[in-house]
Amino acid sequence: MQRRFLGLTATIAALSAAAVLAGCGVTGGDSDVTLSLVAADYDLNGGDSTEKYWADLTAAYEAEHPGVDIDVRIESWDDVDRKVADMVEAGKAPDIAQIGAYADYAAEGELYTADELLTVPVQANFLVPLTTAGEMRRVQYGLPFVASTRLLFYNKKLFADAGITEPPTTWAELAAAAKKLKRDKVAYPFALPLGPEEAQAETMMWLLSGGDGYTDDAGRYVIDSDRNVRTFQWLKRELVDAGLTGPVAPGKLDRKAAFAAFARGEVGMLNGHPSLAQEAARKGVEVGMVPLPGADGEARATMGVADWIMGFKQNGHRKEIGEFLDFVFSDTNVLKFAGDNNLLPATVSASNRMQADPAYAALAPFLQALPNSRLYPVGKTSWAQVSGTIKKDIGRAVEPSAVPGTVLGRIGREATAAEGAE
Structure with a gap:
């Protein structure tokens, strides 16, 4: 045939x-x-x-x-x-x-x-x-x-050189590790790709680690919930404003560039997927992998x-x-x-x-x-539009003069309107 x-x-x-x-x-x-x-x-x-x-x-x-x-x-x-x-x-x-x-x-x-x-x-x-x-x-x-699924990746050699003996299990430990990596002159202590290539993924991982997500248990968008706003306030204050996310602003950093930097040995930590583990190992980077820490311990769920x-x-x-x-x-x-x-x-x-x-x-x-794991709300016809808005705008939430709640509020209102049109 x-x-x-x-x-x-x-x-x-x-x-x-x-x-x-x-x-x-x-x-x-x-x-x-x-x-x-x-x-x-x-x-x-x-x-x-x-x-x-x-x-x-x-x-x-x-x-x-x-x-x-x-x-x-x-x-x-x-x-x-x-x-x-x-x-x-x-x-x-x-x-x-x-x-x-x-x-x-x-x-x-x-x-x-x-x-x-x-x-x-x-x-x-x-x-x-x-x-x-x-x-x-x-x-x-x-x-x-x-x-x-996605896990927190870390470069074992960079950790050892910076005197970090264990991977982080809380946000506070993650920030402390990033500070040690910066002191050791690591280019990207924590790479935070909120650029338009796949910002919806990086965002969801952090929202889950902060105890919430894109939707509630009834499937309604809650992008600007109190927990989600607190998550981005922490990211801006403790990682971005502290200079721990590297030379490229998160809103300008795409996943592909962050992954390439990790495979070159320039990144201490980032959120990664299985293909990156394979590519980094092929280039001689010894990779550690653990769940992304939550605010006070284990995250609510891993992103799938x-x-x-x-x-x-x-x-x-x-x-x-x-x-x-x-x-x-x-x-x-x-x-x-x-x-x-x-x-x-x-x-x-x-x-x-x-x-x-x-x-x-x-x-x-x-x-x-x-x-x-928790997945994107792909069963909602509005998700393609909402995802596009997140890709375009979420990086602004961690810009120097930004108020994270204002940016998430605007995205949240657009999501609710799109949901109402389903």
Whole structure:
């Protein structure tokens, strides 16, 4: 059977043709059904590992299901969400999309629910925080494809050189360690990337460590809650105003630049994810990893992140989509993708297998944090707008003349207005 892999260098004409075939439900060769799948490219080095993963997986599936072809198209993370949105708007939705968000499609009634697609054992196997994050109005539409968590990273050599014998367990200890690192002339005692690249992640980690978050238990935005305001007051006073966040203002510092500085050995502490641990170790940095401290001890929760896979209704292939996704979520396939990309499985059984395998020992701290993690409120259609506002404005909360409560109040009012328009 013929599978067509359209990589990042494919022409616009070829992409359009693939979309038309997908939208019309045209099949190839002797197939009864062709399922179209658009997936994100996870290869950080410009290689073809993502394409090879899907090629091997679909070949194995097609061998067992001779009436089905899977037509795969790989897109960069910069483009994949937009291209799927364009396909849907043009009435040519893929059967399956593996992308960053599902809520808008669910709200428009364009997606199958999880229980319409998956067998009960597969649906019940997702980790609880990921299942919850995949729900809109208590119905699951987003199927968590892969996950990660965030931990406090520290450079063990810089700690030792500065006379720091233990990683911090409270905010006060974190500030004290940063002061020692500054005295030892470390460029970034604590790197605080509140620039627009991924400020919503850094912000959420700190809000959780301060005892709150983006939303309350009822799912309503509480960005300017008293606890959240106190968190940013502390960040501004104890880290930024004290000169402990390095030569670049937090609002101008993007995550990518902070991570690169850590891998060069210029950062004492920052919040990081599994891929950074691998890159830093490759460059000779000995990394310590612990949960981000809370104000007086352990933080309320660790931040988790998930990417999503979903099934679109447009072409009417519910049965075939569901059977294929059951196969995608087998332990073998889940572990293969997560392990190859230094990420975490979204299922209980694959997580248990990874945790028991010495080959994945470097991921153990992240695995331990995932079951109790908190994720972005991705089930809210307003989240994309709110996240964009946070990325653009949150860095201003720690500027020299800023009043953190004023900045958070403005973001909070915009969030509440966006929520009211859902």
